[in-house]
Amino acid sequence: MSTRKPKLDEVIKGVRVRVYATRSEYEVVFNDDDVDDPAAQVLCYPKTSGPNVWAHQGRAEYVPEGAS
Numbered sequence: 001m002s003t004r005k006p007k008l009d010e011v012i013k014g015v016r017v018r019v020y021a022t023r024s025e026y027e028v029v030f031n032d033d034d035v036d037d038p039a040a041q042v043l044c045y046p047k048t049s050g051p052n053v054w055a056h057q058g059r060a061e062y063v064p065e066g067a068s
Helices: 051-061
Strands: 008-012 015-021 025-030 042-046
Touching: 008 051, 015 051, 025 051, 042 051
Parallel strands: none
Antiparallel strands: 008 015, 015 025, 025 042
């Protein structure tokens, strides 16, 4: 389990979205997935905008597991 704390943790359109920061990017994780889990769906974005912008962008791009 990750010990990192998200910069943002909210529900957007029924999906839990968490945004973690690294030195160079934001990592967006969905539902109860762990950011350090290799099987988790993690979308990465540059630090050109804030975590709220990337949370909403990630939610727009998010495809639930099993959906096509």
